[in-house]
Amino acid sequence: MNNAIKNILMAGVGGQGVILASEIVAEAVMLAGLDVKKSEVHGMAQRGGSVTSHVCFGEKVYSPIIRDGEVDILFSFELLETLRFQSVLKDDPVILVNQQKILPPSVILGRDIYPENIAEMLKERYPRFKLINAQALALQAGNARAVNVAFVGALSRYLKIPESCWHEAIETMLPAKLVKVNLKAFTLGRETPQ
Amino acid sequence: MPKKNTKKKVLLSGNEAIARGAFEAGVSVASAYPGTPSTEILENIIQYKEIYAEWAPNEKVALEVATGAAIAGARALATMKHVGVNVAADPLFTASYTGVRGGLVIVTADDPDMHSSQNEQDNRNYAKFSKIPMLEPADSQEAKEYVRIAFELSEQFDTPVFIRLTTRTSHAKSVVTLEKPSVHARNVIGMQSKNGRAAVFGSFLIHPQRSKFVMLPQNARARHPFVEERLKKLGDYADAFERNEMIMQDTSCGIITSGVSYHYARESFPEASFLKLALVYPLPVEKIRRFASQVKKLYVFEELDPFFEDQIKALGIEVTGKSVFPICGEFSPSVAALGIAGIQDRRSEQPLVEYLPPRPPNMCPGCPHRGIFYTLKKMNVFVAGDIGCYTLGALPPLKTLDTCICMGGGIGHAQGIDKALRNKASGTTVAVIGDSTFLHSGITGLLNIVYNRGTSTVIILDNRTTAMTGRQEHPGTGYTLQGQETKAINYRTLCAALGVEHIRTVDSYNLKEAEQIIREEVNRPEPSVVIAERPCKLYRRIKQPVTAPYLVKEDVCKGCKDCLLIGCPALQWKTQQPVGKAFINQALCAGCSICSQLCPVDAIVRTEENE
Numbered sequence: 050m051n052n053a054i055k056n057i058l059m060a061g062v063g064g065q066g067v068i069l070a071s072e073i074v075a076e077a078v079m080l081a082g083l084d085v086k087k088s089e090v091h092g093m094a095q096r097g098g099s100v101t102s103h104v105c106f107g108e109k110v111y112s113p114i115i116r117d118g119e120v121d122i123l124f125s126f127e128l129l130e131t132l133r134f135q136s137v138l139k140d141d142p143v144i145l146v147n148q149q150k151i152l153p154p155s156v157i158l159g160r161d162i163y164p165e166n167i168a169e170m171l172k173e174r175y176p177r178f179k180l181i182n183a184q185a186l187a188l189q190a191g192n193a194r195a196v197n198v199a200f201v202g203a204l205s206r207y208l209k210i211p212e213s214c215w216h217e218a219i220e221t222m223l224p225a226k227l228v229k230v231n232l233k234a235f236t237l238g239r240e241t242p243q
Numbered sequence: 244m245p246k247k248n249t250k251k252k253v254l255l256s257g258n259e260a261i262a263r264g265a266f267e268a269g270v271s272v273a274s275a276y277p278g279t280p281s282t283e284i285l286e287n288i289i290q291y292k293e294i295y296a297e298w299a300p301n302e303k304v305a306l307e308v309a310t311g312a313a314i315a316g317a318r319a320l321a322t323m324k325h326v327g328v329n330v331a332a333d334p335l336f337t338a339s340y341t342g343v344r345g346g347l348v349i350v351t352a353d354d355p356d357m358h359s360s361q362n363e364q365d366n367r368n369y370a371k372f373s374k375i376p377m378l379e380p381a382d383s384q385e386a387k388e389y390v391r392i393a394f395e396l397s398e399q400f401d402t403p404v405f406i407r408l409t410t411r412t413s414h415a416k417s418v419v420t421l422e423k424p425s426v427h428a429r430n431v432i433g434m435q436s437k438n439g440r441a442a443v444f445g446s447f448l449i450h451p452q453r454s455k456f457v458m459l460p461q462n463a464r465a466r467h468p469f470v471e472e473r474l475k476k477l478g479d480y481a482d483a484f485e486r487n488e489m490i491m492q493d494t495s496c497g498i499i500t501s502g503v504s505y506h507y508a509r510e511s512f513p514e515a516s517f518l519k520l521a522l523v524y525p526l527p528v529e530k531i532r533r534f535a536s537q538v539k540k541l542y543v544f545e546e547l548d549p550f551f552e553d554q555i556k557a558l559g560i561e562v563t564g565k566s567v568f569p570i571c572g573e574f575s576p577s578v579a580a581l582g583i584a585g586i587q588d589r590r591s592e593q594p595l596v597e598y599l600p601p602r603p604p605n606m607c608p609g610c611p612h613r614g615i616f617y618t619l620k621k622m623n624v625f626v627a628g629d630i631g632c633y634t635l636g637a638l639p640p641l642k643t644l645d646t647c648i649c650m651g652g653g654i655g656h657a658q659g660i661d662k663a664l665r666n667k668a669s670g671t672t673v674a675v676i677g678d679s680t681f682l683h684s685g686i687t688g689l690l691n692i693v694y695n696r697g698t699s700t701v702i703i704l705d706n707r708t709t710a711m712t713g714r715q716e717h718p719g720t721g722y723t724l725q726g727q728e729t730k731a732i733n734y735r736t737l738c739a740a741l742g743v744e745h746i747r748t749v750d751s752y753n754l755k756e757a758e759q760i761i762r763e764e765v766n767r768p769e770p771s772v773v774i775a776e777r778p779c780k781l782y783r784r785i786k787q788p789v790t791a792p793y794l795v796k797e798d799v800c801k802g803c804k805d806c807l808l809i810g811c812p813a814l815q816w817k818t819q820q821p822v823g824k825a826f827i828n829q830a831l832c833a834g835c836s837i838c839s840q841l842c843p844v845d846a847i848v849r850t851e852e853n854e
Contacts, residue, residue: 062602072416079254079418086382088415090280090358097812098604112510113382113415113503116576117588132596136589152815153602158640158807159816159823161600170595 054107055208056115058134061126062151063097066197069222070124071102073201074208077218078106081210088113099130124204126197127151128167143207144171144178147200179203179243186237192227195234202238212239255419257412260383261322261350262287264390267424270294270320271345272312274305276683277712278324279359280413281352285322286715289725293424298716298724301650301683302327306334306349310403313347314456318394322350325366330650330684332369335403339373340466341456342401342473346394349375352408355546356573359410359711361630361647363571365547370405370524374470376477377405377524379502383417389521391425392486400473400480407523409546411503411573478525486521489534496583497538499531499551499562503574508544510576512583526554535560542567542583546574606635608813609833611706611751611777615675616643617809617837618758624673624765627656629685631677632710632779640810644675651676651684657699658692669698669768673761676701679709679717682732686741692770693742700764700771703734704751706779714781722784738772745771752777754840780833790834791851793827799846800824806838806847814838 057074061067068089075087089102103114115137122143125131131146138144146168155161171178186199198219205215219235220228255263261284265273273296275285288296299305302323312319323331328351338347351369354360370377378393380386386408393404454462481487493514500508501520509517518534520526535541535555543552543564552564567582568574577588606613616636619626620643628634628644629652637644646656657674661667676685681703692699709715716722721731738746747764749757757775764771778785792813795806802822806814813831817824827838829850839847 063604075254075416079252084418085254086415086417088411090410090414097602097607099602110417111506111513112576113411113417113506114575116510116580118577118590119588129599130602132594132599135592135594138590153600154605154639154810154812155600157812157815158810159804159818161598163600164596167596174595 054105054110054119055121056119057104057122057124057204058115058120058137059102059104059124059126060130060134061100061147062130063100065100065126065151066194067100067102067126070126070197070201071104073198073215073218073222074104074204075106076221077205077210077214078104078208080214080217084108084110086110086113099133122204122207124200126200129153129163131171132164132167141177142175144175145200145204145207146171146178146180147184147196148180148182149184181238181241183238186241187234190230190234190237192230192234195227195231198223198231199234199238202235203241205235205239206241206243215239252418252420254416255383255387256283256414256416257380257383257386257408258283258352258414259287260386260419261390261406261408262291263419263421264387265294265320266291267387267422268391268394269318269425270390270394271317272309273297273320273322274299274308275322276300276302276305276327277709277715278302278327278352279712280354280410281322281324281327281350281408282712282715283413284350285724296724300718302331303334306331306338309347309349310334310338313343313345315345317345318348319345320348320350323352324360325351325353325364326360326362326649327351328366328369329364332373335369335375336373337458337463338403339375340458340463340470342466342469343397343403346397347403348390348393348397348406349403350406350408352410352413353547354410356410361649363547365550366405366407367523367550368548370407371550374474375403375405375524376400376522377407378521379407379523380412380521381502381505381519382412382415383419385521386412387419396480400477402473402477407502409502415503474525478528481522481525481527482529484522484527487527487530488517488519488521489530490517490519491537492516494537495539496542497534497540498542498544498583499534499555500544501551502546504544504546507574507576508579511580520551523550526551528558531555531558532560535562544568544574544579544582603638604635605638605810605812606632607780607833608811608831609780609835611775611779611835612636612704613641613809613811613835614751614754614837615702615704615757615775616641617841618754618761619643619673619675621758622762622765624671625660625668627653627660627672627674629653629674629676629680630711631680631704633675633677633704636675638810640808650680651688654685654688654692654699654701657701658688658695658697661697661699662695666696666698666768670766672699673765674699674701675704677710678703678705678707678719678734679715681734682718686737689738689743689770689772690741697770698768700761700767700773702761702773702775705734705774705776706782707785708779708782710779710781714779714783720784726784734772734774743770743772745769746774747771748774748776750777751775752835752837754837791849792829792832792834793836793839793847794829794850795825795827796846796848797824797826799844801844801846803843805841805843809837809841811838
């Protein structure tokens with residue numbers, strides 16, 4: 050099929066920078082000359098709750114949300130959030146997970162238990178699972194808040210987008226004073242082995 | 244953010260594209276009240292300095308301002324979320340009769356699935372009800388283009404025109420090609436003649452067209468037949484309108500659809516035939532008949548109500564719609580696949596973990612609402628609530644908000660409860676309302692309490708912003724949409740002018756003071772107002788002092804969990820032997836001190852005090 054669409058489902062928790070990451074990816078894809086659509090919800094749906102963003106690209110994209118069962122890459126900013134999307138993945142999906150735990154309210158109150166060994170379980174079920182310590186990469190780059198861009202760097206390895214498009218996207222989407230540190234974080238993420 | 248005219252192709256959300264479309268179409272005046280998913284239209288329109296844009300206190304005022312600008316001959320835009328149209332319905336229905344001079348376009352952003360709304364009404368019904376044409380774009384490029392088409396239609400047919408977005412067209416981003424703005428009449432503003440009056444104003448001052456714009460019964464009677472005639476002409480237009488597009492492919496399956504639903508269906512059935520409607524009201528009857536006659540099996544794929552389906556069935560055409568697609572909730576490519584082909588897209592494999600703790604939205608760390616709700620919970624009163632971040636006070640562990648129906652509604656609920664109990668609700672019922680919501684439509688409710696000898700207490704949760712929609716300005720903040728300084732309403736003076744005799748101010752971060760004052764006022768058998776003051780933690784215009792985070796002294800903590808009752812994301816529980824302890828996530832703690840006020844053994848202290 051010449052109109053092969055690539056679908057990335059991004060998941061995380063409000064405040065983690067999921068939306069900004071999806072903006073950078075969508076921008077880079079557009080700069081590479083592809084059609085792209087991305088979708089998420091704002092307002093009440095954020096506020097520390099679960100957040101998702103759909104990024105779909107290819108020669109010609111119709112739907113801005115991914116058809117269930119068509120997620121090529123699950124790009125998850127938080128361990129527990131990764132588990133919410135098993136039923137919408139394609140066969141043999143790429144699963145990139147940021148090594149971070151954020152406790153939901155019911156766990157904080159001691160009413161629910163945060164599942165253990167999430168990474169191990171994912172690794173066993175999905176051969177193309179990869180755990181990334183984006184926080185460490187961001188700190189190495191010099192700013193803990195560049196964690197989402199470092200994580201995007203790791204994602205970039207899986208997409209055939211010229212590096213220059215990524216750089217331009219980061220320059221476009223971030224305030225000038227943060228570009229340098231974020232480019233560094235991106236590069237560190239990109240250098241993580243696939 | 245789109246950069247003006249620097250690139251030809253940009254990635255825009257539907258809302259950004261509407262703003263760009265307004266610029267390209269020569270819009271002169273835009274007014275709105277923020278509401279998800281419509282808010283970003285006006286936030287983005289301010290980059291086009293040629294457009295006068297404002298936050299109105301509510302949607303009714305926004306539409307009236309836009310109508311006034313259109314009467315003056317300018318192109319004018321009012322934008323709102325779906326329920327905002329309910330507020331603006333009064334001017335809407337009669338503006339349909341008056342028609343316009345300059346084009347008048349109303350954007351309604353519907354919210355199927357209620358991602359951030361209290362209902363999922365289908366505002367296509369408003370087009371039919373008010374006899375106003377409605378366009379529905381399917382992506383950002385169309386959103387931009389349809390603004391121009393809407394203004395042309397408005398002026399050609401002398402009618403306000405709706406553009407309907409949904410959450411997925413408002414917030415989804417897709418590629419848009421920018422064009423130069425048209426040279427249309429933004430000129431209403433700025434063309435000053437010698438005597439100081441804008442030259443163009445002359446025409447409407449000399450020819451005010453009272454028979455058109457003064458809807459006295461005799462004038463309105465003359466306008467109603469015009470409206471009916473206009474609808475017929477728009478029906479003919481719809482049939483000729485090339486954006487109502489027939490895409491003839493495999494004719495064994497034909498799908499009539501519009502908006503983002505078109506893309507969902509096309510994603511799952513790329514080879515099917517489509518009648519993609521751009522003008523969703525009135526319908527292109529002849530085109531529908533032609534399409535129906537050319538396909539074997541006909542579907543209507545429309546989110547929410549059977550709006551097309553009912554009209555198409557009334558034409559005597561056999562069609563499948565809501566018998567296979569849901570009325571409730573949002574569509575997706577998978578909904579199309581299931582309804583048309585019976586394909587179940589979700590995988591049935593065993594989940595790795597059976598039960599996942601939910602992660603609902605929550606008030607932020609340091610949110611000033613938290614302490615007030617804790618206090619109300621302690622008082623065990625019925626809390627008539629309203630729309631805003633504080634609606635989250637209904638969720639566990641606070642669970643202290645008992646009604647939420649519409650903007651400003653809680654104040655009326657409190658009065659109704661009080662009157663049902665024959666003024667004996669004093670001490671048992673209180674209304675809470677945010678500052679922006681109070682100014683939107685709470686003032687009249689309070690006036691009613693005073694006028695009708697009610698006894699309710701209204702707590703205005705003044706966090707100095709319209710927080711839930713993303714911190715927009717309003718008449719109480721002292722800043723305009725563009726961030727210019729302006730007068731800020733004084734709630735005390737306002738409430739006093741309404742006749743409230745007991746008006747108290749409390750610091751939302753001072754639990755003891757707040758409880759004492761709220762108790763006094765709630766127990767007082769007279770109308771009263773408590774203004775709970777503290778800016779939203781995310782508010783940008785007030786420099787909030789950076790407060791050191793708190794910590795739990797583990798040796799002092801008894802593990803009573805009292806602090807966890809406020810549901811702060813920064814407060815966490817550590818299970819350990821022999822007794823569990825609370826601890827504070829330093830990265831999240833905003834230093835509001837509420838939890839430390841709750842601790843019975845003073846185990847929670849500011850980090851710097853501990854050093």
